[in-house]
Amino acid sequence: MLGEVFDMKIKTMLLGSGAVMLIAASAVAQDGQTTESPVAGEPMADEMTIVSWGGAYQDSQLKAYVEPYLEMHPEVQVTWDESSAEAVAGMRAQSEANNVTWDLVDVTAADAMRLCDEGLAMEVDIDEIAAPAPDGTEASEDFGEDMLVSDCFIPQIAYSYTFGYRTDVAEWDGNTPSSICDVFDLETFPGRRSLERRPHNNMEWALICDGVAMDDVYDALETEEGRQQAFAKLDTIKDQTVWWTAGADTPQLLADGEVVFGSTYNGRLFSLIVEQDQPVEMMWDTQSYDLDGWVIPADLGEEELNRVKDFLWFATDTQRLADQAKYISYGPARASSAPLVGEHATLGIDMAPHMPTNPENATNAFVQNYEWWADYRDDLDAEFQAWLAQ
Amino acid sequence: MADATTGPDQFTGPTPDNAIREADRAGRTEPMVAADGTPLKRSLNRALRRQKLRALALISPLLIFILVTFVAPIADMLFRSVENQIVSETLPRTVVALEDWDGTGVPDEEVFRALAADLVVAEELKNHTRLGSRLNYEMTGMSSLMRQTGRDVDEIGEVLTDQFVELDPAWEEPATWVSLMARDGWVEDQAEWVAAAEEAEAAQDAAATPEERRALAFDEPEPTFRVSDAAQEAFPRTARIYGQFADITQTEDEDSPTEEEPWNIVYQALYEDLSAGTAQGYDGPEADLVARSEAAVSDFDAPSVRSFFVDEIDEDWADPEVWGTIQAFSSPYTAGYFLSAVDLKLTPDGIEAQDADQSIYILLFERTMFMSLTIMFSCILLGYPIAFLLSNLPMRTSNLLLILVLLPFWTSLLVRTSAWKVLLQQQGVINDILVWIGLVSDTNRLALINNQTGTIIAMTHILLPFMILPLYSVMKTIPPSYVRAAKSLGATNWTAFWRVYFPQSVPGIGAGCILVFILSIGYYITPELVGGTTGTFISNRIAYHISSSLNWGLAAALGTILLVLVLALYYLYDRIVGIDNVSLG
Numbered sequence: 001m002l003g004e005v006f007d008m009k010i011k012t013m014l015l016g017s018g019a020v021m022l023i024a025a026s027a028v029a030q031d032g033q034t035t036e037s038p039v040a041g042e043p044m045a046d047e048m049t050i051v052s053w054g055g056a057y058q059d060s061q062l063k064a065y066v067e068p069y070l071e072m073h074p075e076v077q078v079t080w081d082e083s084s085a086e087a088v089a090g091m092r093a094q095s096e097a098n099n100v101t102w103d104l105v106d107v108t109a110a111d112a113m114r115l116c117d118e119g120l121a122m123e124v125d126i127d128e129i130a131a132p133a134p135d136g137t138e139a140s141e142d143f144g145e146d147m148l149v150s151d152c153f154i155p156q157i158a159y160s161y162t163f164g165y166r167t168d169v170a171e172w173d174g175n176t177p178s179s180i181c182d183v184f185d186l187e188t189f190p191g192r193r194s195l196e197r198r199p200h201n202n203m204e205w206a207l208i209c210d211g212v213a214m215d216d217v218y219d220a221l222e223t224e225e226g227r228q229q230a231f232a233k234l235d236t237i238k239d240q241t242v243w244w245t246a247g248a249d250t251p252q253l254l255a256d257g258e259v260v261f262g263s264t265y266n267g268r269l270f271s272l273i274v275e276q277d278q279p280v281e282m283m284w285d286t287q288s289y290d291l292d293g294w295v296i297p298a299d300l301g302e303e304e305l306n307r308v309k310d311f312l313w314f315a316t317d318t319q320r321l322a323d324q325a326k327y328i329s330y331g332p333a334r335a336s337s338a339p340l341v342g343e344h345a346t347l348g349i350d351m352a353p354h355m356p357t358n359p360e361n362a363t364n365a366f367v368q369n370y371e372w373w374a375d376y377r378d379d380l381d382a383e384f385q386a387w388l389a390q
Numbered sequence: 391m392a393d394a395t396t397g398p399d400q401f402t403g404p405t406p407d408n409a410i411r412e413a414d415r416a417g418r419t420e421p422m423v424a425a426d427g428t429p430l431k432r433s434l435n436r437a438l439r440r441q442k443l444r445a446l447a448l449i450s451p452l453l454i455f456i457l458v459t460f461v462a463p464i465a466d467m468l469f470r471s472v473e474n475q476i477v478s479e480t481l482p483r484t485v486v487a488l489e490d491w492d493g494t495g496v497p498d499e500e501v502f503r504a505l506a507a508d509l510v511v512a513e514e515l516k517n518h519t520r521l522g523s524r525l526n527y528e529m530t531g532m533s534s535l536m537r538q539t540g541r542d543v544d545e546i547g548e549v550l551t552d553q554f555v556e557l558d559p560a561w562e563e564p565a566t567w568v569s570l571m572a573r574d575g576w577v578e579d580q581a582e583w584v585a586a587a588e589e590a591e592a593a594q595d596a597a598a599t600p601e602e603r604r605a606l607a608f609d610e611p612e613p614t615f616r617v618s619d620a621a622q623e624a625f626p627r628t629a630r631i632y633g634q635f636a637d638i639t640q641t642e643d644e645d646s647p648t649e650e651e652p653w654n655i656v657y658q659a660l661y662e663d664l665s666a667g668t669a670q671g672y673d674g675p676e677a678d679l680v681a682r683s684e685a686a687v688s689d690f691d692a693p694s695v696r697s698f699f700v701d702e703i704d705e706d707w708a709d710p711e712v713w714g715t716i717q718a719f720s721s722p723y724t725a726g727y728f729l730s731a732v733d734l735k736l737t738p739d740g741i742e743a744q745d746a747d748q749s750i751y752i753l754l755f756e757r758t759m760f761m762s763l764t765i766m767f768s769c770i771l772l773g774y775p776i777a778f779l780l781s782n783l784p785m786r787t788s789n790l791l792l793i794l795v796l797l798p799f800w801t802s803l804l805v806r807t808s809a810w811k812v813l814l815q816q817q818g819v820i821n822d823i824l825v826w827i828g829l830v831s832d833t834n835r836l837a838l839i840n841n842q843t844g845t846i847i848a849m850t851h852i853l854l855p856f857m858i859l860p861l862y863s864v865m866k867t868i869p870p871s872y873v874r875a876a877k878s879l880g881a882t883n884w885t886a887f888w889r890v891y892f893p894q895s896v897p898g899i900g901a902g903c904i905l906v907f908i909l910s911i912g913y914y915i916t917p918e919l920v921g922g923t924t925g926t927f928i929s930n931r932i933a934y935h936i937s938s939s940l941n942w943g944l945a946a947a948l949g950t951i952l953l954v955l956v957l958a959l960y961y962l963y964d965r966i967v968g969i970d971n972v973s974l975g
Contacts, residue, residue, distance in 0.1 A: 117540075242922065374537070375537045378534075382748065382939070385939075388923045
C-alpha cells in the first residue's frame with residue numbers, strides 16, 4: 001500500500017520528462033503495476049463490450065486482466081459477448097448496418113487477417129497500443145514478427161490444436177497412440193474420433209499422414225489433386241467421426257467416452273486432464289500452432305476507442321499476459337512474459353510443461369500457415385462443407 | 391338461397407353496406423340521392439371511408455411495428471438473393487471493357503488496363519477481398535486470386551512513373567498534379583483552408599486550459615477535390631483515376647492531394663492518355679510539361695499490363711474461365727444465387743449442373759422434406775392416442791396428464807435437446823439399458839445420435855405438444871353420444887371409431903400436421919446439436935451461410951425457396967384437405 005502511494009508520487013513528480021518517465025515506468029512495472037496508457041486523461045466511454053470465446057479461456061481473461069482492470073476503474077462496465085467463433089460475420093453485419101456494438105474482439109490470427117483485409121478491423125501501431133516490456137523493450141520487438149501477423153492484430157497467446165485420447169480403451173490392447181497418424185489407424189485404435197467441422201488442420205493432418213512432407217502441405221492443398229488426396233484420407237475415418245464446432249465439445253465427448261480420440265485447443269484438454277482428472281492423455285505429436293489476439297473494429301467512436309486503448313495497454317502488458325497462463329495453458333505472446341509464467345492459480349502445479357511451446361511438447365510441431373488460410377479459406381470451406389454434407 | 395333481400399348479408403336493415411347493395415340490386419338508372427342532394431352512393435362511401443380510416447388508425451401502431459421490424463428486414467434479406475451490384479461497382483471499367491470480349495482466349499491489353507485501374511482503387515478501399523469472396527461463390531479460387539492480386543497490383547505503372555519523373559522531376563510533385571487536374575478555384579480554396587487551419591492551431595497553442603483548447607479545435611474538412619472539365623477532356627483516364635485518388639486521399643486517409651504523390655496507376659493512365667493523343671492541343675495549366683511529355687512517351691518503355699498480370703501476379707488471369715465468371719456476373723442483378731441453391735451454376739456458356747462434389751442443396755431439401763414428414767407422422771402416431779386418452783378421461787385425471795404434456799413444452803428447448811444428448815449417446819442411458827438387458831452387445835452400441843435417428847427422435851419429442859394440443863381441443867368437442875349411437879346401431883368398436891369418431895378428429899390432425907410440419911421444416915437448433923452431418927436440415931446450411939461463409943445471397947436464395955415451398959404446400963393442403971377443416975380448438 002505504502003509502496004503504491006510512493007510510486008504514485010514519483011510518477012506525478014516526474015511527469016513531463018519522457019526519459020525519466022520510462023525509468024519510473026519500468027520500476028513500477030516490475031512491481032506488477034502498469035504504466036499509464038498514452039490515452040490516460042482523455043475522455044473515455046464507461047461501457048465496453050468485449051467479444052471472446054467463453055469457457056475456460058474467457059475465464060482466464062477475466063481473472064488475469066479484466067477484473068484487475070475493473071478494480072482500477074470501477075466506473076467501467078464490461079459486457080461479454082461469446083461470439084468470437086462468428087466474429088467475422090458479426091463484424092461484417094455490424095459494419096453493413098452501420099451500428100458497431102462491439103468494442104474489442106478476440107479472434108484467431110487467420111480471422112484477424114481476413115478482417116484486416118476487408119477493412120473491418122482497425123490497423124494499429126503496436127507500440128502505441130501495447131506497453132513496452134519492463135526492461136524497456138518496445139512492444140513490437142517484444143512480441144516479435146512471428147506474432148505480429150497482421151497490421152490489425154494485437155497478439156495475446158499462442159495455442160495449439162492437439163489430440164487427447166482416452167487411456168482406458170480395452171480394444172486398443174494396451175497400445176497408446178504416439179503419432180498423428182494413429183488417428184487415421186482404425187485397426188490398432190478403433191473407436192470414434194472427434195474432429196473440427198472446418199477444413200483447418202484436418203486437411204493438413206490428413207495429408208501429412210498420407211505421406212506429404214510437412215513443408216509441402218500447403219503447396220499440395222493449392223492443387224485439386226492435393227485436396228482430393230486429403231479428402232480421400234479423411235474418408236477413411238469419416239463414418240467414425242463426430243464433428244465439433246465449439247471448443248468444449250471434444251472434452252465433453254472424451255469425458256463421456258463418446259469418442260476415444262479428439263482434437264481441440266490444448267488449453268481445453270489441459271483443463272480436462274489436469275483440473276478434472278479424467279482418464280485422458282494429451283498427444284502432442286504434430287500439434288498445430290495458432291495465434292489468438294485482439295482486433296479493434298474499424299470506425300469505433302473516439303471515446304470508445306480511448307477506453308479500448310486504455311484497457312489494452314494494461315491487458316497486453318508483460319505481467320498480465322504471464323498472469324493469464326496461471327489459468328490456462330496457453331503460451332503468452334510476449335517474449336518477456338515467458339520467464340514470469342509460474343504455477344497454476346489453484347492447483348499449484350508448474351505450468352511450463354503444459355505449454356504448447358515447451359520444448360518437449362514441440363518436438364514435432366506443425367505451424368499453421370495463417371496467411372495461406374486467409375487466402376484459401378473461402379475456397380476450401382466450400383469444398384469441405386460439401387464433402388461433409390454428402 | 392340468394393334471395394334478394396336476405397342475400398349474402400344475413401342482417402337486413404339500414405346498414406350503409408346493405409343500402410348500397412340494395413341500390414345496386416335494384417338496378418335503378420337514376421342515382422339515389424341523400425338529404426343534402428349528393429348521390430347517396432358517394433355520401434355513403436365517404437362515411438365508410440372515414441370508418442375504414444379510423445380502423446386503420448387503430449391498427450396502425452401494430453402494422454408499422456410489423457412492417458419495420460419484420461417485413462422490411464425480411465424483404466431486404468430476400469432482396470440479397472438477386473442483388474449483385476458488387477461486381478459492377480468494384481470493377482466499373484473492366485465490366486465495360488469486357489462487353490466486347492467474345493468469351494474465348496485471353497482478353498486484350500485494354501481489358502487488363504481497365505482491371506488494373508479498378509483493382510488499385512478497390513485495393514485502396516479494401517473492396518477487392520469482398521469481390522473475391524463474392525466471385526468465389528461462383529468459381530473456387532477467385533478469392534485467393536483477388537487477394538494475391540491486391541497485394542501486387544500497386545506495382546503496375548511503376549516503370550512508367552520512373553520514366554515520367556526522369557523526364558521531368560515535376561511529375562513527382564503533388565503540386566504539379568493538383569494544378570493540372572484541379573477545378574478552377576480549388577487551389578485557392580485549399581490555400582485559404584490551410585491558412586484558417588494554421589490560425590486555429592496558433593490560437594489553440596495560446597489557449598490556457600485544455601477545455602479552451604478543445605473548443606478552439608479546427609475540424610472543418612479540406613475543400614473537396616474536383617477534377618476540371620478541361621483535364622477530363624484532355625486526359626479522360628488520368629482524370630478519372632486521379633479523381634478517385636484525390637477522393638480516397640481526402641476521405642479514407644484524411645490527407646491532402648497537395649501532399650501525396652499519385653499512385654503508379656495514375657502514371658500508367660497518363661501514359662495511355664498521352665499515347666492516345668487526346669491531349670493534343672491541350673492549353674490548360676502545365677501545358678508545356680504536357681506537350682514535352684507527349685512528345686516523349688513514344689520512346690517510353692511501357693511493359694504490357696496483361697503480361698504483368700499473367701506472368702508476375704498469377705497465371706490464372708490467362709484462364710478464360712476467370713474472365714467468363716466476371717463477365718457472367720457483371721450485371722447488377724443475378725439469378726446466380728438461386729441457381730446455386732438448386733445445384734446449378736451460371737457459366738459463360740449458360741446454365742450447367744454443379745460439379746458432383748459440390749452439389750448438396752437438392753439433397754438437403756429432399757432430406758429436409760423427408761425428415762419433416764417422418765417427424766410429422768411420428769407425432770401423429772404418438773400424439774393421437776394421448777390426445778384421445780386426455781379427452782376421454784375424467785377432468786381431474788386428464789388435467790394432470792395435460793400438465794405432463796405441457797411441462798416439457800414449457801422447458802427450454804436447449805435443455806430438452808441437451809437431455810436427449812445424454813440419453814441417446816453411445817455411452818448414454820438408453821444404450822446402457824439396452825446393454826444391461828442384453829439386447830445389444832457392449833462393443834456394438836447403437837448410434838442414436840449425431841445422425842438422422844437422433845434428429846427425428848429429439849424433434850418428435852420437442853414438437854409433440856404441437857400435435858397433441860390441437861388434437862385434444864378438437865376431440866374435446868366431439869360428443870360421445872355419436873359413438874354410442876353408432877354402437878347402438880350395431881357398429882363394432884373399430885367401425886364406430888373409424889367411421890364416426892376419426893372423421894370428426896381430422897380437423898385436429900390437420901392443424902397439428904401443419905404446425906408440426908412447418909415448424910420442423912425450418913428447425914435449426916436441435917438438428918445442429920444432435921444431427922451430426924447426416925441429420926441436418928437446409929436451415930442449418932442457411933445458418934452456415936449467414937454466419938460462417940458470409941454468403942448472404944445464397945442464404946437468402948435458400949430462404950426464399952424454403953418460404954415458397956412452405957406456401958406451396960400450404961396451398962396444396964388447402965386444396966386437398968381444405969383449410970376450413972383445420973381447427974386450433
